Amino acid sequence: MSRRITAFRAAALTLGFGFLYLPIALLVAYSFNASRLVAVWGGWSLHWYGALAGDDKFKDAALNSLKIGVMAASLALVLGTCAGFVIERFTRFRGRLVFSFMLMAPLVVPEVILGLSLLLLFVASQAWLGWPPGRGIMTVTIAHATFGSCFVAVLVRAQLAGFDRILEEAALDLGARPLSVLWRVTLPGIRPALVSGWLLAFTLSLDDLVVASFVSGPSATTLPMAVYSSVRIGVTPEINALATVFLGAVIVLVALAFSLIARQERRRLAAG
Amino acid sequence: MALLEISGVSKNFGAVSAVDRVSLSVEQGELFALLGPSGCGKTTLLRLIAGFERPDRGRIAIDGGDVTDVPPYRRPVNMMFQSYALFPHLDVVGNVAFGLKQEGMARGRREARVAEMLALVQMSDYARRRPHELSGGQKQRVALARALAKMPKLLLLDEPLAALDRKLREETRLELIGIQERVGTSFVFVTHDQEEALGMASRIAVMDKGRVAQIGSAAEIYERPRSRFVADFVGAVNLFDGVLAAGFNAVALKVPGLEAPIALLAEAELPEGGEAALAVRPEKLRLSPGRPEGIAIAATVEGINYQGGVSVVHLVAASGHALKAQMASAAATSFERGMPVWASWDPADGVVLAR
Ligand SMILES: Nc1ncnc2c1ncn2[C@@H]1O[C@H](COP(=O)(O)OP(=O)(O)OP(=O)(O)O)[C@@H](O)[C@H]1O
Ligand SMILES: [Mg+2]
Numbered sequence: 001m002s003r004r005i006t007a008f009r010a011a012a013l014t015l016g017f018g019f020l021y022l023p024i025a026l027l028v029a030y031s032f033n034a035s036r037l038v039a040v041w042g043g044w045s046l047h048w049y050g051a052l053a054g055d056d057k058f059k060d061a062a063l064n065s066l067k068i069g070v071m072a073a074s075l076a077l078v079l080g081t082c083a084g085f086v087i088e089r090f091t092r093f094r095g096r097l098v099f100s101f102m103l104m105a106p107l108v109v110p111e112v113i114l115g116l117s118l119l120l121l122f123v124a125s126q127a128w129l130g131w132p133p134g135r136g137i138m139t140v141t142i143a144h145a146t147f148g149s150c151f152v153a154v155l156v157r158a159q160l161a162g163f164d165r166i167l168e169e170a171a172l173d174l175g176a177r178p179l180s181v182l183w184r185v186t187l188p189g190i191r192p193a194l195v196s197g198w199l200l201a202f203t204l205s206l207d208d209l210v211v212a213s214f215v216s217g218p219s220a221t222t223l224p225m226a227v228y229s230s231v232r233i234g235v236t237p238e239i240n241a242l243a244t245v246f247l248g249a250v251i252v253l254v255a256l257a258f259s260l261i262a263r264q265e266r267r268r269l270a271a272g
Numbered sequence: 273m274a275l276l277e278i279s280g281v282s283k284n285f286g287a288v289s290a291v292d293r294v295s296l297s298v299e300q301g302e303l304f305a306l307l308g309p310s311g312c313g314k315t316t317l318l319r320l321i322a323g324f325e326r327p328d329r330g331r332i333a334i335d336g337g338d339v340t341d342v343p344p345y346r347r348p349v350n351m352m353f354q355s356y357a358l359f360p361h362l363d364v365v366g367n368v369a370f371g372l373k374q375e376g377m378a379r380g381r382r383e384a385r386v387a388e389m390l391a392l393v394q395m396s397d398y399a400r401r402r403p404h405e406l407s408g409g410q411k412q413r414v415a416l417a418r419a420l421a422k423m424p425k426l427l428l429l430d431e432p433l434a435a436l437d438r439k440l441r442e443e444t445r446l447e448l449i450g451i452q453e454r455v456g457t458s459f460v461f462v463t464h465d466q467e468e469a470l471g472m473a474s475r476i477a478v479m480d481k482g483r484v485a486q487i488g489s490a491a492e493i494y495e496r497p498r499s500r501f502v503a504d505f506v507g508a509v510n511l512f513d514g515v516l517a518a519g520f521n522a523v524a525l526k527v528p529g530l531e532a533p534i535a536l537l538a539e540a541e542l543p544e545g546g547e548a549a550l551a552v553r554p555e556k557l558r559l560s561p562g563r564p565e566g567i568a569i570a571a572t573v574e575g576i577n578y579q580g581g582v583s584v585v586h587l588v589a590a591s592g593h594a595l596k597a598q599m600a601s602a603a604a605t606s607f608e609r610g611m612p613v614w615a616s617w618d619p620a621d622g623v624v625l626a627r
Binding site: 267 | 322323324343344345346348350351353355357358359360361370374375404418422491
């Protein structure tokens with residue numbers, strides 16, 4: 001097969017990537033637009049970034065999103081790691097297969113259904129148990145942790161499957177108790193999955209609009225919610241600036257997660 | 273009292289009987305080998321001693337204390353794994369220090385011990401390397417240092433040399449013996465390489481299908497095998513299967529295909545009419561162009577396998593038996609392919625084995 005870049009291939013590449021990235025590139029470009037009007041180019045300016053920095057509504061929302069993201073990702077990390085261990089390690093647990101399918105479900109269930117069902121749960125739980133006291137940061141965090149933990153579980157499970165259990169035996173043999181083995185050998189061994197799982201859960205939480213809209217209350221507007229509600233009034237270039245900042249943060253996090261996975265994979269190949 | 277006392281231990285995996293009623297004892301300071309073909313249960317026996325498996329039956333005692341129900345992290349033994357099992361996220365020092373940290377040894381003493389261990393295995397220059405930056409031989413040394421660091425009463429080694437190339441293996445063999453003598457710890461090591469077992473061990477347990485076939489020193493196992501399996505597995509051997517018959521004034525072995533029964537040195541406990549095998553080591557077989565006195569088998573030279581100092585002459589007897597004779601290479605030059613010869617041996621060199 002020829003490795004030449006034919007005109008056809010070049011066109012296919014341009015079209016494919018153009019389709020994906022042109023809208024985003026436009027958005028980023030227009031965030032530097034000096035004009036008030038979103039679709040009219042008025043020269044380069046950082047004006048809208050300044051306006052964004054002075055806008056308390058967005059700053060509060062960003063802070064909320066950050067808080068929720070960190071808490072939800074950490075909760076998801078703990079829950080997801082437990083689930084990953086159960087699926088991979090407890091071979092005598094009969095419901096293992098069903099359980100592992102159920103873990104996948106939130107990955108494919110429409111967000112609307114997920115959001116609605118969580119809302120129902122919170123309402124019912126408030127009526128019967130009196131907890132959670134109201135809807136806000138707490139409920140959004142719990143909701144985000146639920147689907148985040150599925151992603152963590154999938155990652156942890158995959159890495160555990162490739163983890164050489166003889167290392168755990170070696171640690172036991174050297175006098176480490178089971179809990180110490182987990183802490184000093186197994187968890188360090190699957191650290192890439194833990195780190196990338198946390199980052200993934202954090203990113204997902206930061207991204208989420210639908211589920212948050214269902215389970216949030218008036219006190220806890222997340223960044224996507226704030227953007228969405230202001231866009232309904234009308235798009236200003238300020239939103240473009242916000243979106244660009246947001247995009248940058250997400251790209252950095254995702255790149256970090258993937259480079260961690262890739263680096264570990266390379267090291268594993270080199271070692272094996 | 274023996275350091276390690278295994279009595280009547282069995283372990284099944286489903287229908288597979290991996291270890292079957294094994295009893296043996298290892299003394300203080302011994303270099304004890306578990307030798308046997310692949311799948312005979314060597315690793316399983318080692319894992320039972322280390323505590324990774326629980327025996328279905330039988331007891332295991334170490335240094336007088338019953339450890340059958342003691343978890344691996346409380347047993348005074350350490351193991352060197354066949355794949356070395358070094359912790360990839362720790363460097364050489366971290367690996368060697370791991371067990372000492374678990375023990376709660378103070379930092380100063382720990383560092384001194386680690387340095388001492390690395391010097392013992394000549395790895396002091398690699399202290400800060402990670403396992404993936406080491407060669408196979410270097411990993412093997414680190415694994416040994418890690419297993420010895422806690423100064424266990426008993427060190428278990430699962431095919432410690434299997435992953436090394438031949439030359440390195442021979443050097444490391446001598447080194448391992450030297451280290452064992454210096455630290456004075458008893459070693460129990462697994463191997464399926466009979467040369468390794470014969471060359472290193474003070475005593476050997478030959479295993480067959482989960483059972484111990486024979487325990488003894490290298491010389492006992494080689495010169496006086498107690499079963500056909502042991503004779504066949506340990507070293508090269510010429511085997512004649514036959515039926516015992518009464519001879520003129522001694523017992524003889526009637527071998528199908530041989531015209532005359534082979535006279536045996538009387539070993540009275542053998543029942544007449546019973547099936548038996550006669551084992552003769554290749555280096556005990558003598559070849560001559562003319563028929564010698566006593567036992568003699570007509571054969572034809574099939575080929576000569578030059579192995580440096582010694583050569584092995586392969587023969588086919590008139591009876592169809594394939595035979596091997598080992599001799600100095602200089603002596604082997606007087607034979608050539610297709611030449612008719614007589615094979616004979618001193619009756620004292622033949623070992624009679626019940627089947
Ligand atoms: N965890 C296990 N589950 C099921 N069967 C096992 C298990 N471990 C070992 N066996 C079986 O037990 C028997 C003995 O295995 P073992 O590993 O002790 O053999 P070995 O003598 O060490 O062989 P090798 O020289 O190939 O390492 C084999 O038939 C093996 O298939
Ligand atoms: Mg084995």
